[in-house]
Every structure is written in C-alpha cells, then in structure tokens.
Amino acid sequence: MLITAWIAGEMFSLLIDYSHVPWDVLIPFGCCGLVYLLYEISKDFQYKLIGLYLLGSSCIACAGFFWVEYLKTEKPQQQLSAQFDNRLTLLQGYIDELPRVSDKSVQFGFKVTHWEVPYAKQKPESDQDFPKRVSLLYPSNDLVQVLKPGQYLELKVKLKQIRGLKNPYGFDVEEWMYIQNYDAQGIIQKGGIRLLDATPHDFKITFESLRFQIRQKIQKSLGQDSPYAGVMSALVIGDQQMIHPEDWKVFSATGIGHLISISGLHVTMLAGFGAWLSLLFVKRTRLIYWQPAQYIASCIGFLTAFIYTWLAGFQIPAQRTTYMVGIAALALYLGRRLQPMDIWFWALLIVLTCNPWAVYSPGFWLSFGAVLAMIFALPHDPQQVIDIDALFLEKLKTSFSEAARVQAVVTIALIPLTLYWFYQISLISPIANAIAIPVVSFLVTPFAMLGAFLPWFLGDVFLWIAHTIFSVLMILIRPLAQWEWASITGAKPSGWLLLISFIGVVICIRPGVLIESWKSRILGFVMCLTLFIPKEYLLGGIPHGELEMTVWDIGQGNAVLIQTKSHRLLFDTGPISFGKFDPGEKIIVPHLKAEGIRNIDQLVISHQDADHIGGLKYLLENFPIQHVMGSIAPDHQVQQLLKKHKILLEKCQVGQSWHWDGIEFYVWHPQLQEDPRSQYKTTKPNDMSCVIEVRHTHHSIWLTGDVEKNAERLIVERLTQDQNQLHAIKNRNVILMAPHHGSKTSSTPIFLEYLDPESAFSQTGYKNRYQHPHPDILERYQDGKIDLLDTVNTGAQIWRTEGDWFRIQKFRNETSKP
Numbered sequence: 091m092l093i094t095a096w097i098a099g100e101m102f103s104l105l106i107d108y109s110h111v112p113w114d115v116l117i118p119f120g121c122c123g124l125v126y127l128l129y130e131i132s133k134d135f136q137y138k139l140i141g142l143y144l145l146g147s148s149c150i151a152c153a154g155f156f157w158v159e160y161l162k163t164e165k166p167q168q169q170l171s172a173q174f175d176n177r178l179t180l181l182q183g184y185i186d187e188l189p190r191v192s193d194k195s196v197q198f199g200f201k202v203t204h205w206e207v208p209y210a211k212q213k214p215e216s217d218q219d220f221p222k223r224v225s226l227l228y229p230s231n232d233l234v235q236v237l238k239p240g241q242y243l244e245l246k247v248k249l250k251q252i253r254g255l256k257n258p259y260g261f262d263v264e265e266w267m268y269i270q271n272y273d274a275q276g277i278i279q280k281g282g283i284r285l286l287d288a289t290p291h292d293f294k295i296t297f298e299s300l301r302f303q304i305r306q307k308i309q310k311s312l313g314q315d316s317p318y319a320g321v322m323s324a325l326v327i328g329d330q331q332m333i334h335p336e337d338w339k340v341f342s343a344t345g346i347g348h349l350i351s352i353s354g355l356h357v358t359m360l361a362g363f364g365a366w367l368s369l370l371f372v373k374r375t376r377l378i379y380w381q382p383a384q385y386i387a388s389c390i391g392f393l394t395a396f397i398y399t400w401l402a403g404f405q406i407p408a409q410r411t412t413y414m415v416g417i418a419a420l421a422l423y424l425g426r427r428l429q430p431m432d433i434w435f436w437a438l439l440i441v442l443t444c445n446p447w448a449v450y451s452p453g454f455w456l457s458f459g460a461v462l463a464m465i466f467a468l469p470h471d472p473q474q475v476i477d478i479d480a481l482f483l484e485k486l487k488t489s490f491s492e493a494a495r496v497q498a499v500v501t502i503a504l505i506p507l508t509l510y511w512f513y514q515i516s517l518i519s520p521i522a523n524a525i526a527i528p529v530v531s532f533l534v535t536p537f538a539m540l541g542a543f544l545p546w547f548l549g550d551v552f553l554w555i556a557h558t559i560f561s562v563l564m565i566l567i568r569p570l571a572q573w574e575w576a577s578i579t580g581a582k583p584s585g586w587l588l589l590i591s592f593i594g595v596v597i598c599i600r601p602g603v604l605i606e607s608w609k610s611r612i613l614g615f616v617m618c619l620t621l622f623i624p625k626e627y628l629l630g631g632i633p634h635g636e637l638e639m640t641v642w643d644i645g646q647g648n649a650v651l652i653q654t655k656s657h658r659l660l661f662d663t664g665p666i667s668f669g670k671f672d673p674g675e676k677i678i679v680p681h682l683k684a685e686g687i688r689n690i691d692q693l694v695i696s697h698q699d700a701d702h703i704g705g706l707k708y709l710l711e712n713f714p715i716q717h718v719m720g721s722i723a724p725d726h727q728v729q730q731l732l733k734k735h736k737i738l739l740e741k742c743q744v745g746q747s748w749h750w751d752g753i754e755f756y757v758w759h760p761q762l763q764e765d766p767r768s769q770y771k772t773t774k775p776n777d778m779s780c781v782i783e784v785r786h787t788h789h790s791i792w793l794t795g796d797v798e799k800n801a802e803r804l805i806v807e808r809l810t811q812d813q814n815q816l817h818a819i820k821n822r823n824v825i826l827m828a829p830h831h832g833s834k835t836s837s838t839p840i841f842l843e844y845l846d847p848e849s850a851f852s853q854t855g856y857k858n859r860y861q862h863p864h865p866d867i868l869e870r871y872q873d874g875k876i877d878l879l880d881t882v883n884t885g886a887q888i889w890r891t892e893g894d895w896f897r898i899q900k901f902r903n904e905t906s907k908p
Contacts, residue, residue, distance in 0.1 A: 093439050095147040099154025100446050103162075158446045170221050170251045170274040176857055178279070180206040181245045184290045186223070188301050188403070189237050190331050196237055197227045199272065200245070201290075221273030224249065228278040235283070239298035240290055246282030249274045253856045255643045256885030256901040259582065259684040260677050269447045297400050301327045304401075304542045311541065311550045318560050321350055322553060325535050326542045328352045328402035340564070342512070343571035345501075345519025346526045352402035354411035354457060355527075356535050357395050361415050364394030388419035406441065406448050407457035413437040414461075430465045434458070452511040456504060463503030464496065467599040497523055499599045505618050506583065506591040513683035514579045518570050525566060534560045580622045581686030587621055587628075594618040625686050631655060635752035637786055640681070641887040643901065644673050646831065646855030646862070647701035650793060651681070652784055655751035659692045661782065661793045663705035665855075674705025679713055688714065691750075694742070695720030696795030697779045698728055710735045719746075721760055721780045723770040741766070742780035744808065754785040756815075758805050759797060776830060777801040783819075788894040790822040792845065796830040802841035809844055820846065823896070825889065828852035828871075828878060832863025842874055849896070850878045851887060 182204035189198040205220050226247060228237075252275055254263025267275065305323050309332075312319040320332030328351060341347040368390035372383040395415045399408040414437045421428040438458060441448055448454040497520050508515055516522070534556050541553030570576060583591070594617025597610055604611070625631065632638055632655050640651040647665030651658065664673030682690075693715050696702055706728065709715065719740040722728045732739050746757040759781035763769050770778065779795030797805070809816045826847040829836035831854050850871060854862045863880060871878045879887060885901030 093435055095150040096154040096439065097442055099151035099156075100158045100442055101449065102151075103155045103158035104446055104449060157443070161446065170249055172251070174207055174249065175251050176248060177207055179247050179249050179276070180208065181224075181247055182243070182286065184242045184288075184295075185237060185239050186290075186292070186295060186298065188239060188298050188305070188327075188329060191230070192331065193230065195227050195230055197225065198237060199270070200224050200226050200243075221249070223271055224274045224276055225267065225270070225272040226276050226278055228283070229280070235285070238302045240292075240295045242286040242288035242290065244284040244286055246279040247276040248279065249276040250857070251275075255645065255677065257643050257677055258640075258681060258886060258888070258901060260680040265450060269450065301329065301401060301403070305329055307549065308542060308553060311553045312557055316557060318557055318564070321560055322538045322541075322556060324350050325352070325356070325530075325538045325556075326402075328405050328408075337564075340568055340571040342514070343516060343518075343576045344522035344526075344567055345516030345577075346522050346530075346567065348407075348456070349523075349526055349530045352399070352405050352408045354407045354414075354461070355531055357398060357402075357408050357411040358415065359531065359535070360398050360539070361391040361395035361411075365391030385423050388422050392416045392419045406445075406451055406453045409441055409445075410437050410457050410461070413440045434461055434465055452507075455507050455511070459504055459507050460500050463499050463595070463599060466596075467499040467503075467601055468496065494520075494524070497527075502598055502615065502618065503595050506588050506595065506621060509580050509621050510583055510588065513582060513680070514577050516577045518573060518576050522567055522570055526563060529559065529563050534563070578622070579683050579686075581625050582684040583621045584628075587623070591618045591621050594620075632751075635787060636891045637753050637784065637791075638891070639784075639791060639887075639889040641851050641853065641881060641889070642673075642677055642681070643881040643884075643886045644677055644853055646853075646858045646860070647673070647704060648696065648795065648827070648831075648853055649673060649678060649705065650827070650853075651678075652791075653687075654753045657691045657750040658687055658689070659694065659750075659755070659784075660690050660709075661694045662696050662702040662795070663693075663709055665701035666704035672705060672708050674708030674712075678705050678709060682713060690715045691717065693718045693720075694780055694782060694793075695722060695728065695739075696742075696781075696793070697721045697775045698723060698726045699775055699796060702795065703728055707731060710737070719780070721778045723775075724767055752787075756783040756785065757781065758783060758808060759801055761804065774798070781805060785818070785822070786891055788822060789825060789891055789896065790819050791825045791889075792827060792847075794827045794829040796836075798830055798833070798835045799838045799841075802829065802836065802838050806840055806844050816844070823848050823894070825896070826850040826876075828863060828867070830862075831860070832867045832878070832880070833860065834864040834866050837867050837870060839870065842870070842876070847876050850876050852878060852880045854880055854882055856882050 181200065181202055183200050183202040185198050186201045187199040189196050201223055202221060224247075226245070252264055252267045252272065254265075254267070256262070256264075304327050308319055308323050308326065312322065317334070318337075320330065320334065321337070323332055324330045330351065333350065338347070341350055365387040369383055369387040372378050372386050377383075377386060392412070392415050395408075395412040399405075399412045402408050414433050417433050417436045418428070421433075441454070441458075501520055501523075505515055537552045537556035537559065541549045541551070541556055543549070544552060594614040597614030598618065599614075600607075600611075632653055634655050636655070638653045640653075642649045642651075642664070644664040645667060648662040649664040650661040652661065653659075660678070663678060667673070690709075690713065693709075695706070695718065697720070710731065715737065717740065718732060718737050719742050720728075721742045722739060729739065741762060742757055742760065744757055744759060744761045748755050757780065760778050776796040776798050777800050779797045779801065781795060781797055781801075782793045784791040784793065809819070824845050824847040826842075826845060826849070828850050829841075832852045852863050863878065868878065879898075879900070881887065883902065887901075888899040890897045890899075
C-alpha cells in the first residue's frame with residue numbers, strides 16, 4: 091500500500107496541473123480505493139494503529155507529490171519570449187533524435203548551443219533566457235541532404251512559441267511538446283541549412299545514430315517500394331513513421347497494432363535469448379567458479395533487454411518489461427522469492443518515478459493493464475519466480491487451450507481501456523492475434539533483428555525473409571479487417587461506467603474452472619458491455635427543442651457541429667494544413683466517435699476554399715454521411731470526390747429550410763441563377779458561401795462561412811424584404827459566426843446592425859498571416875458591445891442552449907453566460 095500511496099501522490103500532482111481534472115473518473119475510483127484501504131487496514135493492523143498507518147501513507151503520498159513537483163521545476167521549459175516569436179532566428183546546435191520523415195516534411199528535435207536574432211532591438215539577457223531544445227520542421231521537397239542524429243548545423247529558422255489546438259478529444263500538441271522537453275517550435279527556411287564541422291559526444295546521440303543507421307539499412311536492403319519496410323523498422327527500432335496509414339487501419343481493425351512495435355513480448359524474447367547464450371558460454375568457462383551461471387545469465391538477460399529498450403526508443407511497454415526482467419534478476423541474485431504481482435508493482439513504481447508523464451500515454455495503461463490481467467487470471471506456481479512475459483510464452487507453447495484463454499483474458503480486460511483511449515473495440519482481435527502473435531513474435535521479429543544486425547548479404551537475406559513472411563501474414567489478416575463487424579465504436583466512457591466495467595472484468599476473468607462459474611462470468615461480461623450504452627440513454631441527451639454547437643479549435647478554417655435531439659449537422663471540415671495534419675482524422679472524427687455519434691445527417695460545405703474542405707476526404711472515407719449540400723463550382727475537385735463516393739451534392743440555395751427536433755434551419759445565401767456555371771466564374775468563392783441560420787425558440791445562430799461585404803449586403807436586402815423573418819430574428823438572441831474569420835472585408839456595419847448579435851465566435855490560426863480577426867473588426871465588435879470569442883484564445887467552444895440561456899464551455903477556460 092505504500093507504493094500505492096506514492097503513486098497516488100504523483101497522480102495528484104500531475105492532474106492539478108490541468109484545468110480540466112476528470113472528476114467523473116477520479117471520484118468513483120477514489121471511492122473504490124478508499125474502501126480497499128479500509129479493508130487492508132482492518133485486515134493487517136490492529137485498530138489502534140489505524141491513525142499511524144494513515145499518517146504513514148499520507149507522508150508517502152506527499153513525498154510522491156513533491157517528487158513530481160520537483161521534476162516539473164527541473165524539466166527544461168524555457169519558453170520563447172514573445173518578442174522573438176515568429177522572428178527569423180539563426181541557430182547553431184545538433185540533431186539529438188531520430189528525424190521523423192513523411193512525404194511532405196522532416197521533423198526533428200534540435201539542441202541549441204548558440205543563437206542569434208538578427209535586427210532584434212532587444213536581446214535576452216543571457217543564454218538562460220533562450221530555449222535550449224526546439225522542435226523543427228523542414229519541407230521534404232527542399233531537402234538536399236540527409237539529416238541524421240548528431241549533425242551539427244547552422245539553421246535559419248522562424249521560431250514560434252509552443253501553441254497547439256485545444257479540443258475535447260484527440261491529440262494535444264502542447265502536452266506532447268511538454269513531455270518531449272521541447273521549449274519552442276519552428277520551420278526551417280528554404281535553403282537555411284548549413285552543415286558544420288563538429289561532432290557531439292552524448293550517450294543518447296550514440297543510440298540515436300545507431301537507430302538511424304539501422305533504419306537506413308532496412309530501407310536500402312528492402313528498397314523504397316517495399317510495402318512493409320516501415321513495419322520492419324518498427325519491429326527493430328520502434329520507428330513507426332514509414333508505416334502506411336492504410337496499414338494502420340488494418341492493424342487497428344484487427345487489434346494487432348500492439349505487435350507492430352517493440353512489445354514486452356519481443357523484449358522478453360531477446361532477453362531470454364541473451365540469457366541462454368550467456369548460460370552456454372559460462373558453463374564452458376571458469377566464470378562458473380566466480381558466480382553461479384544463473385546469476386550471470388540473469389544479469390546478461392537484463393543487460394540485453396536494457397540495451398534493446400534504448401535502441402527501440404525507450405518505449406513504455408519495453409521499459410516495463412526491462413524493469414520486470416531486472417527486478418526478477420535482482421531477486422534471484424539476493425535470494426528473495428518474489429511473486430509476479432510484486433514484480434509488476436515494483437516495475438510500475440520505477441516507471442512512474444522516473445517518468446510520471448507516462449500516465450498520459452495509452453501504451454502505459456494497455457501494457458501494465460494486460461500484464462496485470464494475466465497475473466490475476468492465470469494460474470501459476472507460487473514457488474516459482476518467473477517473469478510474466480516468459481509465463482505467457484510458456485503457456486502459449488504448451489497448450490492451445492491455455493493460449494486461447496490468455497488471449498480471451500487480455501481481450502476482455504482491455505475492453506474498458508481500449509474504448510477509453512481509442513473509442514473502438516476489435517471484435518476479430520482474438521482470431522487475428524491467434525494468427526499474428528506466433529508469426530510476428532517467433533518468425534518476423536527474429537528474422538528482422540538478424541537482418542538489421544548481420545552484415546552484407548546475410549542481413550539482406552534475413553530482412554527479405556521477414557518482409558516476405560509479413561506480406562503473407564497480411565494476405566490473411568487484411569480480409570478480416572474488411573468484415574462489416576470487424577470492430578465496433580463507442581463513446582468515451584465516464585468514470586462510473588469504467589468502474590462498473592472493471593468490476594465486470596474482475597468477475598469475468600478471475601481464476602478458476604470456467605465450467606463451474608460460467609453464469610457469474612457471463613454477468614461480468616455483461617457489466618463490461620455497459621460501456622456501449624449510448625450517452626443519451628444515461629444522461630438524457632439533448633432535450634427536444636434544445637441544441638448543442640461545437641466550435642472546434644481547428645486553426646485557420648471553419649468546422650462547426652450542430653446537434654439536436656436526434657440529428658447532426660456538420661458545417662465545413664477545417665483547413666488543409668502543411669505536413670501530415672488532417673483535421674478530419676485528428677479532430678473531427680475522433681470527436682464524433684468519442685461522443686458516440688453514429689452518422690452525420692447533413693454535411694454543409696460552405697464553399698470550395700481549402701480552409702473549409704481540409705478534412706472532407708478523410709470524413710467521406712471513414713464516417714457515414716447521409717446528405718451533403720454546399721456551394722461548389724460544377725468543375726471543382728470536390729464534385730469529383732463526392733462522385734467517387736457516390737454522394738449527390740445538393741446545391742445550397744436561398745429559401746431552403748427544414749426542421750429537426752423543434753429546431754429550424756434556414757438558408758439565406760447564395761441566390762443561384764438557373765445556370766450557375768457563369769456565376770461561379772464571375773463571383774468570388776467567398777461571396778458564394780452558404781449561409782445558414784439555426785433558429786431556436788430563444789436563439790438564432792448564423793453560420794456565415796466566408797461571405798464578404800457584397801454578400802452581406804444581399805443578405806440585408808433579403809431581410810428587409812421579409813419583415814416577418816426579420817422580426818423573428820430580432821426577438822431572439824443572435825450568435826454570429828464572424829464572417830470570413832473576422833477579415834476587414836466582412837462584418838460591415840449595416841450587416842451587424844440588422845442582425846444585432848449579442849455574441850460572436852471566430853475560428854482562426856494562432857498569429858495567422860492574414861491577421862484575422864483584423865484589429866479594425868475587433869474594434870467594431872467592441873463598439874457594438876458584441877462579445878467575440880476567438881478559438882485562439884478560448885480553444886474549442888461548446889455552446890449549449892438551456893431555454894433562454896446559453897452555457898459556453900471553453901477548453902482553455904470555462905464560463906457561463908445568460
């Protein structure tokens with residue numbers, strides 16, 4: 091329990107650093123932990139010692155708390171000063187990690203040794219006031235030389251303060267940058283790289299350079315056109331950058347993604363191989379007279395696992411296994427008898443003490459969770475000291491039935507965690523893993539490792555064998571991913587549902603004879619399935635006549651979700667961005683899945699500009715869409731994309747209207763001619779934007795796209811011609827999407843006068859080159875006493891109607907307003 095108290099203190103320190111503490115998750119688990127603590131006290135101690143026990147646990151928890159606080163102060167986070175933000179900077183230093191390569195860019199960490207800001211009126215007082223480590227990106231098309239770890243470079247860079255998109259779900263760039271010890275981010279200017287004649291000497295650089303050489307060897311041996319060269323690189327050095335996105339979809343749907351990395355099973359296998367070789371060697375030498383052969387073999391096994399873990403990028407599953415191997419080896423050397431649960435707990439303590447931020451990684455929970463489930467569920471000899479991964483391997487070899495049980499235990503145990511992190515569960519995972527685990531673990535991985543480390547043609551041959559075997563495996567696995575019921579999606583569960591499901595997991599996978607307890611196990615499995623109960627059944631959902639609007643923090647573009655009781659409207663899909671960022675993949679679809687939304691009833695594409703259609707392709711390929719309407723030229727590529735997916739585009743036209751669940755929708759622009767082809771050629775795309783009013787009993791929301799002053803004038807004319815509609819709008823609280831992100835060519839005085847909004851919102855990029863929202867427009871909104879909320883300042887916004895109130899949730903802070 092003292093280890094538990096230490097970890098609890100660490101967790102508390104980590105959570106209070108964030109504005110959105112998940113109390114719905116912490117409260118139920120905290121209650122459960124309190125009950126367990128009282129049980130342990132009553133079992134192991136006399137009641138007169140309860141106070142002393144609680145005091146000791148509190149002291150240990152405080153020590154864990156202050157340890158993490160100390161690590162925070164030691165963590166290098168010298169943020170870039172605002173005066174140098176987005177300024178051209180000359181940097182000297184070296185690449186200190188394996189570059190991440192994509193089709194469009196190369197990204198890497200850079201250790202700064204010297205800096206200079208040309209033409210700066212004011213400079214930092216000392217080197218301590220400038221970032222020490224930055225994340226840099228360079229376009230692949232401009233790259234004329236191979237970048238590798240340890241290179242000393244002089245770079246021309248535009249540095250920026252670390253700033254990421256803040257949304258309810260999906261990837262948090264700011265959090266990731268903090269964990270990776272980056273102090274700033276920047277883009278290298280074209281031709282702004284010069285190689286310097288210097289070499290850094292660093293333990294980390296040695297391993298990163300070796301990883302780079304192995305990656306280059308794999309690419310050279312297999313060729314650039316090899317479909318699974320990225321998989322071989324992932325299995326050997328943990329580098330997953332070259333894996334094709336389509337392959338990741340297959341791995342995710344079939345549940346074999348855990349194998350396409352440096353898993354604990356692979357580390358154990360390599361450690362066991364190293365121990366076996368050393369055992370053979372020691373028995374044939376005089377070393378056996380110095381130390382028992384088992385002691386030396388266990389130490390060599392741990393050393394092998396440790397070196398390989400560093401070579402693999404020190405991933406959390408590999409760390410966990412290495413520490414478990416090391417603890418087992420130490421226990422053997424000291425003559426201590428440890429149970430698998432003891433080894434698991436000590437490994438957990440070491441991981442969280444060395445790297446508390448591991449808790450933000452799904453790999454941490456899935457790795458430790460899977461091993462904990464196997465320790466709890468599988469029978470073992472209490473007299474035998476053995477690493478749990480080795481136990482898994484032994485069971486897999488000795489009995490097919492036990493192997494099936496292991497797979498069933500892990501699959502059921504990880505249902506809550508998988509749904510919490512990824513919003514989907516693979517139904518065919520047991521079948522796919524039964525095929526893939528022995529093939530990848532005992533054939534592909536060993537051949538890939540031999541190919542990576544053996545010289546000359548021998549390495550090429552073994553890599554080719556590994557690649558061929560994996561290609562055959564994918565021929566078997568890929569059709570499984572095409573099954574209609576290959577996987578199911580579900581909303582991100584709340585804390586109470588997680589607690590119920592974990593209790594169900596314990597009941598379902600507990601040790602014992604299956605046939606004697608099948609009824610209770612079925613009950614436990616049903617408790618796990620409560621995770622898939624739709625949110626509206628539990629929380630009541632959105633009442634009839636009310637709505638919820640999600641305004642994503644999506645950068646310089648538009649993407650807004652309108653939800654009524656039983657319908658969903660998506661307005662635009664965000665910007666096309668530099669690099670690999672796809673707003674459909676990274677923001678929109680994760681949000682829809684996490685919220686348990688099954689389909690989009692109406693997708694509206696306001697117009698054809700790139701900052702409004704960036705996530706369209708991914709959305710069409712990965713999410714059900716019932717209808718699409720928009721203002722798109724007949725010869726635009728979006729038309730071809732929709733035809734490819736057999737979707738008919740309905741033209742957005744003045745006068746269209748419909749009703750959903752007590753909410754009215756009206757189209758106010760554009761007015762199309764009988765043959766709009768010439769109209770699209772002569773009119774700016776912005777002024778062809780589809781403008782939709784969403785009308786609630788007490789509120790009127792205007793989604794305006796990028797309309798400018800000419801279109802705003804036409805809308806005002808239509809309002810003046812229909813006094814009944816104008817009167818209906820005037821009697822409501824108007825919330826306006828700032829036209830064209832708040833550009834100075836929009837939000838004309840007459841338009842604002844007629845709509846008379848109380849609040850407005852805009853979606854812009856941080857320090858975007860257009861200066862949106864423009865200072866003149868900001869002043870105009872202020873003069874009109876219109877509260878303009880920009881996603882740069884608020885993060886994502888969720889607007890919920892509650893009668894004549896709007897409740898606004900901001901993901902950089904929260905507030906409510908009438």
